[in-house]
Amino acid sequence: xxxxALISAAQKGDLDSFNTLVLTYQHQVYNLAYRIMGDxxxxxxxxxxxxxxxxxxxxxxxxxSCKSWLLRIVxxxxxxxxxxxxxxxxxxxxxxxxxxxxxxxxxPPSQLESxxxxxxxRELNRAIQAGxxxxxPDQRIVLVxxxxxxxxxxxxAEATGANLGTVKSRLSRARARLRDLLLEHGELLPVGYRxxxxxx
Amino acid sequence: xxxxxxRANEHERVRALLSTYLDGRASQAERALVERHxxxxxxxxxxxxxxxxxxxxxxxxxHVRAPRSFAxxxxxxxxxxxxxxxxxxxxxxxxxxxxxxxxxxxxxxxTRFTLFSTFAPMAAxxxxxxxxxxxxxxxxxxxxxxxxxxxxxxxxxxxxxPPAPAPQAAAPLAPVTTASGARQxxxxxxxxxxxxxxxxxxxxxxxxxxxxxxxxVPPETPVEPPTEQxxxxxxxxxxxxxxxQAPGIAAVAPTRxxxxxxxxxxxxxxxxxxxxxPTEVARVLAPQPPTAPERGGAHQIQRPVVNPLRIxxxxxxxAVVMLGMAAWIxxxxxx
Numbered sequence: 001x002x003x004x005a006l007i008s009a010a011q012k013g014d015l016d017s018f019n020t021l022v023l024t025y026q027h028q029v030y031n032l033a034y035r036i037m038g039d040x041x042x043x044x045x046x047x048x049x050x051x052x053x054x055x056x057x058x059x060x061x062x063x064x065s066c067k068s069w070l071l072r073i074v075x076x077x078x079x080x081x082x083x084x085x086x087x088x089x090x091x092x093x094x095x096x097x098x099x100x101x102x103x104x105x106x107x108p109p110s111q112l113e114s115x116x117x118x119x120x121x122r123e124l125n126r127a128i129q130a131g132x133x134x135x136x137p138d139q140r141i142v143l144v145x146x147x148x149x150x151x152x153x154x155x156x157a158e159a160t161g162a163n164l165g166t167v168k169s170r171l172s173r174a175r176a177r178l179r180d181l182l183l184e185h186g187e188l189l190p191v192g193y194r195x196x197x198x199x200x
Numbered sequence: 201x202x203x204x205x206x207r208a209n210e211h212e213r214v215r216a217l218l219s220t221y222l223d224g225r226a227s228q229a230e231r232a233l234v235e236r237h238x239x240x241x242x243x244x245x246x247x248x249x250x251x252x253x254x255x256x257x258x259x260x261x262x263h264v265r266a267p268r269s270f271a272x273x274x275x276x277x278x279x280x281x282x283x284x285x286x287x288x289x290x291x292x293x294x295x296x297x298x299x300x301x302x303x304x305x306x307x308x309x310x311t312r313f314t315l316f317s318t319f320a321p322m323a324a325x326x327x328x329x330x331x332x333x334x335x336x337x338x339x340x341x342x343x344x345x346x347x348x349x350x351x352x353x354x355x356x357x358x359x360x361x362p363p364a365p366a367p368q369a370a371a372p373l374a375p376v377t378t379a380s381g382a383r384q385x386x387x388x389x390x391x392x393x394x395x396x397x398x399x400x401x402x403x404x405x406x407x408x409x410x411x412x413x414x415x416x417v418p419p420e421t422p423v424e425p426p427t428e429q430x431x432x433x434x435x436x437x438x439x440x441x442x443x444x445q446a447p448g449i450a451a452v453a454p455t456r457x458x459x460x461x462x463x464x465x466x467x468x469x470x471x472x473x474x475x476x477x478p479t480e481v482a483r484v485l486a487p488q489p490p491t492a493p494e495r496g497g498a499h500q501i502q503r504p505v506v507n508p509l510r511i512x513x514x515x516x517x518x519a520v521v522m523l524g525m526a527a528w529i530x531x532x533x534x535x
Binding site: 013015018019022023026027028029030031034035040044047048051052055059121124125128129132143146147148150153168169171172175176178179182183 | 215216217218219220223225250251253254255257258259260261262263264265266267268269270271272274276277284
């Protein structure tokens with residue numbers, strides 16, 4: 001069954017069709033939530049909220065890309081979650097005492113990668129994630145949508161409800177800020193990594 | 201200098217454009233500007249390189265997988281997805297109820313104002329606003345507690361030396377007593393009702409004595425209409441004077457409006473009102489069985505509490521709160 005058929009079935013109340021869509025996109029939705037929120041528990045909450053919201057509002061879906069629609073919903077859920085955490089900082093403090101599985105740490109080293117390179121990559125990823133979490137929510141979301149999720153400016157504008165100029169300037173500021181944060185800590189952009197990527 | 205300024209401006213512009221340039225989304229003119237600037241600005245070139253490395257590093261971050269299935273449970277199938285109209289409906293109902301509430305309150309206030317303004321001109325148009333306020337504040341307690349409260353106050357007055365000699369040699373008068381009670385209200389918490397009693401009496405100068413005062417007056421004392429008595433500074437005092445006037449006792453009209461005294465009851469203030477000897481006060485207001493029948497006119501004035509408008513106001517206020525909460529819940533469910 002193709003996507004549009006699943007959607008129209010879900011619009012008629014078929015939960016199984018909707019759950020097929022959930023299983024298709026849940027990794028992308030969760031990945032986006034995880035990169036924005038920075039911890040597994042909040043990412044799971046936002047993802048769950050996003051799919052519940054999508055199910056409730058699927059009647060209002062008027063065609064187009066289902067993936068973009070879901071990513072837009074989870075982006076909004078992340079906004080809400082960030083606001084909630086800001087309002088009640090205690091919940092984020094509680095999460096410090098909860099052992100959340102960190103997906104990055106569980107990724108096994110690839111066969112082509114030396115243990116040193118694996119360690120370096122893991123440290124780099126942690127530094128980037130920590131840097132992203134220091135960005136203000138607006139910049140954070142635009143950066144993740146663009147550079148983690150690979151969305152175009154237009155898609156980001158649609159997902160965040162901002163205009164193209166705003167997207168561009170937020171992204172520019174977010175990248176510059178992240179670069180400065182990484183350079184401050186001196187962790188990032190090891191020479192080998194930088195040259196390797198600059199050569200691409 | 202102008203050239204340096206232009207160069208600084210260009211530098212800032214290019215810095216802001218580097219991200220867009222990196223994505224290949226700069227316009228042709230912007231691209232030309234950036235490329236021309238980069239040839240002569242090593243700083244911006246380093247900037248671009250570090251930015252490119254940062255973006256590349258972010259892009260190589262691994263995609264994390266969902267730790268579990270987020271498929272919705274079967275119980276969600278029955279979710280009320282088809283009630284998006286509920287929130288707008290409840291919202292409109294809340295607004296309507298709030299509008300009605302405001303309307304009823306406004307109508308109530310208007311009615312009360314016009315009701316009292318029909319009596320007031322006969323007595324004291326100038327003293328109307330304070331009278332209204334005071335009556336409104338203590339309308340409930342005036343009827344019941346006035347005689348009981350006034351009696352102890354009067355007894356207390358008995359133990360004190362008379363503050364001022366009576367203007368006439370004759371015995372003191374009830375209205376002065378009431379005024380004195382009102383003044384004492386400043387010092388004690390209870391007498392607020394006493395002052396209000398005085399106001400209640402005064403509010404209907406042209407009519408018969410109000411019930412609260414009538415109860416305090418000894419049964420053998422005839423109640424005379426106050427219209428024949430000289431008015432004081434305000435007709436309110438005259439109204440009260442008529443209440444306590446007993447045969448053989450000369451009338452002393454209070455020189456101050458009782459309404460004014462009621463307002464002053466909050467803070468103690470000296471008064472120039474000539475006070476009567478308090479012994480008579482105690483006699484007149486001594487706890488005696490109230491036997492004088494209540495008259496219709498006074499009765500109506502003293503019972504504004506039983507007002508159907510008040511019930512409507514309460515009901516509407518509750519409706520507004522309940523509907524607002526329901527709308528709030530509906531909105532949360534819709535999200």
